[in-house]
Structures are given as C-alpha cells and as structure tokens.
Amino acid sequence: MKKKKLQKVVVQGLGYVGAATMAAISLAMNEGNKPKYKIIGLDLNSKLGRNRINLLNKGFFPFKSSDKKMLKAIKKASKEERLFATYDTICLKDAYAVIVNIPLDINFKNNEPYVNFTTFKKAIETIAKNISQTCLVLVETTVPPGTCEKVIMPILEKFFIRRNLDKNKIRLAHSYERVMPGPQYIDSIINNWRVYSANNKKAENFCKRFLQSFLNTSDFPLTKLSSMTSSETAKIMENSYRSTNIAFIEEWARFSEKIGINCYEVIEAIRKRPTHNNIRVPGFGVGGYCLTKDPYFGKVSAVQLFKNKNLKFPFSEKSLKTNRAMPLENLKLLKVHINSLKKKKILVLGAAYRSEVDDLRNTPSEVFIDELIKSKANVFVHDPYVKVWKNYNILNKFPISNRFEIIILAVAHNFYRKLNFLKWLNKNNKIVLDANNIIKEKIRKELISRGNTIITTGRGDK
Numbered sequence: 001m002k003k004k005k006l007q008k009v010v011v012q013g014l015g016y017v018g019a020a021t022m023a024a025i026s027l028a029m030n031e032g033n034k035p036k037y038k039i040i041g042l043d044l045n046s047k048l049g050r051n052r053i054n055l056l057n058k059g060f061f062p063f064k065s066s067d068k069k070m071l072k073a074i075k076k077a078s079k080e081e082r083l084f085a086t087y088d089t090i091c092l093k094d095a096y097a098v099i100v101n102i103p104l105d106i107n108f109k110n111n112e113p114y115v116n117f118t119t120f121k122k123a124i125e126t127i128a129k130n131i132s133q134t135c136l137v138l139v140e141t142t143v144p145p146g147t148c149e150k151v152i153m154p155i156l157e158k159f160f161i162r163r164n165l166d167k168n169k170i171r172l173a174h175s176y177e178r179v180m181p182g183p184q185y186i187d188s189i190i191n192n193w194r195v196y197s198a199n200n201k202k203a204e205n206f207c208k209r210f211l212q213s214f215l216n217t218s219d220f221p222l223t224k225l226s227s228m229t230s231s232e233t234a235k236i237m238e239n240s241y242r243s244t245n246i247a248f249i250e251e252w253a254r255f256s257e258k259i260g261i262n263c264y265e266v267i268e269a270i271r272k273r274p275t276h277n278n279i280r281v282p283g284f285g286v287g288g289y290c291l292t293k294d295p296y297f298g299k300v301s302a303v304q305l306f307k308n309k310n311l312k313f314p315f316s317e318k319s320l321k322t323n324r325a326m327p328l329e330n331l332k333l334l335k336v337h338i339n340s341l342k343k344k345k346i347l348v349l350g351a352a353y354r355s356e357v358d359d360l361r362n363t364p365s366e367v368f369i370d371e372l373i374k375s376k377a378n379v380f381v382h383d384p385y386v387k388v389w390k391n392y393n394i395l396n397k398f399p400i401s402n403r404f405e406i407i408i409l410a411v412a413h414n415f416y417r418k419l420n421f422l423k424w425l426n427k428n429n430k431i432v433l434d435a436n437n438i439i440k441e442k443i444r445k446e447l448i449s450r451g452n453t454i455i456t457t458g459r460g461d462k
C-alpha cells in the first residue's frame with residue numbers, strides 16, 4: 001500500500017521554544033492514530049545552530065531536561081525519520097506551515113529600550129523568499145505589539161509581489177507560547193491555553209485547524225483575538241503582569257525581614273482569598289530570556305511602531321529594575337550576618353535562572369556571584385543541570401559541606417529540596433542563606449538549635 005505523504009512543518013529557531021515545539025508537533029496524530037507531520041527544524045549555520053541541529057538529528061533534545069516525555073518524543077520521531085534539522089532554507093519550499101521561534105533581543109540607547117529588527121527581518125525574508133502561496137506563517141516569537149502588521153506583513157507582501165504570488169493570499173498568524181521549561185515541559189505546550197489571531201478569515205481558520213491538530217484544545221480551548229496586534233499585546237501584558245506581581249513582593253519581603261515576621265506565612269493567608277491566590281513569594285531574583293525583556297516591549301511598540309513617545313510604562317519598567325536588583329538584596333541580607341566576605345569559602349547551590357532548567361540566560365546567580373567575587377570571597381558553584389559555565393567553575397560532583405563556611409540556596413531545584421540538611425550540614429556552624437524558603441520548618445528549627453545560622457529571604461522571624 002502506498003504510504004501517505006506527511007505534511008511538512010518547518011520550525012525556524014531551535015532554542016528552548018522551537019526544539020520543544022518540534023517535539024510537541026511530533027506527537028500530533030491523524031484519525032487512524034498515525035503521525036500527522038514531518039517536522040523540520042531550521043536554524044542558522046552558526047556554531048550554536050549546528051550544535052542544536054546535530055543533536056536533534058541524532059534524536060536528542062538539545063537541552064538538559066527532566067521531562068522524559070519530551071526526550072522520548074524527539075527520539076521516537078527521529079527514529080521514525082519524520083523529525084530532522086537543518087540550516088538549509090530549501091526546506092521551506094513545500095512547507096504546509098512554518099513556525100517562527102527565533103529570538104528578538106532588547107537593546108538600550110540613552111537608557112531607553114529599543115529593538116533592532118535587522119536580523120529578525122532577515123529571518124522573515126528567508127521565509128518570504130521560499131514558501132509557497134498556501135503556507136501558513138505562524139509567529140511565536142515574542143515581539144513588540146504591531147510587529148506582525150507593520151514589520152512582517154510588508155516583507156511577505158514585498159516578496160510575494162516579486163515572486164508573482166498573490167499577496168492577498170498571504171496567511172500570517174500570531175500565537176504565543178506559554179511553554180515552561182522544567183518537568184512538565186512538553187505538557188506546558190500541549191496542555192495549555194492558547195491565544196491566536198491572523199491577518200484574514202482564511203488564515204485564522206488555517207491557524208485554528210493547525211493549532212487544534214497538535215494541542216489539547218478540548219480541555220484547553222483556544223482564544224481568538226480580533227487582531228494580531230492584540231495577540232502580541234496579550235503576550236507582553238501577560239509577562240509584564242507576572243514581572244510586576246513578582247516585584248511587588250520585594251518591599252514586603254524587606255519589611256518582613258526588618259520587623260521580624262514571616263512573609264511566607266502572611267502570603268499563605270492572603271492566598272486563601274480566591275481573587276488573590278496568585279500573589280507571588282519572596283525569592284532570589286528573576287532571570288531567563290523572557291521576563292527580563294518582555295515588559296520593555298510595550299514602550300518599544302509605542303515609540304518604534306506607533307510613533308508615540310508620550311506613552312509611559314512605569315510599573316513594567318520599575319518591575320524589571322526591582323527584579324534585577326533582587327540578588328543584591330539577598331546579598332545585603334547575608335551581609336547583616338557577616339562582617340567581611342573576604343576569603344570566605346562560599347558554596348552557591350544553583351546557577352540556572354529557575355528550578356529544573358539548565359538555562360543560564362540573565363540568571364540571578366550570576367549577579368550574586370559577581371558581587372561575591374568583587375568582595376574577594378572564594379566562590380564554588382554547583383548545579384545538577386549545569387556542567388559548564390563560561391566564567392565560573394562548576395563543581396561536577398555535589399560536595400560535602402565541611403569545605404564551606406557559607407552556603408547559598410539560590411535555586412529551588414528538586415535536588416536541593418530533597419537534600420537531608422541535618423545529615424549534610426554535619427559540622428553545624430554554617431551560615432545558610434535560603435533564598436527560596438526550601439528548608440522545612442522543623443529542620444530549620446533543628447539546624448538553628450545546632451548552631452547554624454539560617455537566613456531566609458522574606459523572613460525576619462526567629
């Protein structure tokens with residue numbers, strides 16, 4: 001019997017989102033429970049791009065992940081020869097859909113945020129030069145609102161005209177990822193709500209059908225917005241809200257530490273009220289690629305795309321500064337308990353920007369460690385997910401505690417949550433900064449009674 005040809009989906013950009021998207025799409029099945037798509041990952045012919053391409057072509061997910069479902073999906077689809085990666089843009093030629101998952105960075109000029117669209121535009125041009133008239137272009141990259149209509153659409157139109165294709169048939173859509181790298185990585189794509197919008201009714205229906213084909217839209221229905229700019233705004237507002245919510249807790253963390261109460265206990269009480277149940281908790285800081293830049297995109301959109309210099313985003317901008325300073329607030333808290341850090345042997349547990357990931361981009365640990373080094377401390381770093389880190393030596397084995405005077409619980413990886421602190425801290429004369437309140441109450445009390453100093457961010461209680 002003749003084998004049915006699979007529809008080809010190209011994912012442009014094989015980073016934390018693109019590679020995971022490839023895995024999610026590989027699980028899409030048609031009615032006969034047979035795979036629906038052939039997935040091609042497209043990256044650049046750069047060292048980073050080639051590395052990701054090679055790993056995917058060997059059936060490996062290009063990042064360290066604790067999500068077995070993700071690793072299995074890539075392996076299986078690769079083995080069945082329906083998942084590949086390449087830097088050859090020819091793969092775009094007969095694509096049914098192409099998903100844009102490339103980065104778009106923030107820059108600063110005179111302290112004002114701006115975006116240089118040059119490389120982003122080049123990536124869109126690659127698509128515009130190669131796709132067929134019927135291909136759906138689905139943008140998932142986080143962009144300043146207005147980008148699809150004012151930056152991407154003109155490029156697609158220009159090349160469609162040049163290639164004698166009908167520009168009225170362009171199918172452009174925007175739908176953003178809420179992916180959460182970590183143990184539920186692939187599920188955070190498939191079993192999650194999605195927002196989408198497109199340039200016309202046909203594109204909208206195409207986008208809807210495509211999303212329905214690989215997402216669990218029965219349990220997590222799609223939300224259609226009336227314009228791509230609204231969909232882009234939803235992403236930026238959503239992340240600005242999150243950033244502001246996290247930053248808001250900072251002043252209450254400091255207040256609690258100073259007046260001697262437990263901010264976590266207070267937050268638990270507030271969370272009982274359903275309208276307030278997502279109030280955030282004190283912590284070590286905010287890192288990663290998204291929450292450290294997305295709240296600037298409102299301003300960028302207003303100034304660069306809508307030519308309006310008067311719109312202000314004081315909450316979003318303040319939240320970014322507050323969150324960036326969080327590791328330094330933690331350092332101040334540590335310094336209350338120690339006169340000088342000079343020559344102190346300090347172990348920092350956790351390098352990644354959040355628990356259960358290997359992503360080091362804008363990690364709060366870096367800000368904290370740099371300050372420790374400036375204070376001439378001897379710093380050692382461990383992270384179960386990270387084996388190499390450009391400027392710092394990462395311990396490749398979890399060390400015994402005897403070698404250190406100060407221990408920083410920077411990242412709430414499960415590895416540290418599960419640690420038997422009573423056994424591990426056997427010498428009992430340590431200063432421990434628990435930046436995420438991971439040491440259980442009973443253990444905390446016992447450790448203090450044995451002569452350790454336990455400092456917890458957001459807690460001033462004795």
Ligand SMILES: NC(=O)c1ccc[n+]([C@@H]2O[C@H](COP(=O)([O-])OP(=O)(O)OC[C@H]3O[C@@H](n4cnc5c(N)ncnc54)[C@H](O)[C@@H]3O)[C@@H](O)[C@H]2O)c1
Pocket residue numbers: 012013014015016017018042043044046048049052101102103104119122123140141142143177178179180181289290
């Ligand atoms: N990381 C997250 O958890 C997350 C969550 C939601 C949304 N996002 C957004 O998704 C987008 C991608 O983020 P990421 O973390 O996956 O980025 P990343 O930096 O990990 O990966 C981006 C990849 O795109 C490749 N690339 C750049 N230009 C290209 C081109 N012209 N053609 C092909 N490949 C190209 C790069 O080489 C890189 O491999 C960003 O807009 C980000 O804000 C990220």
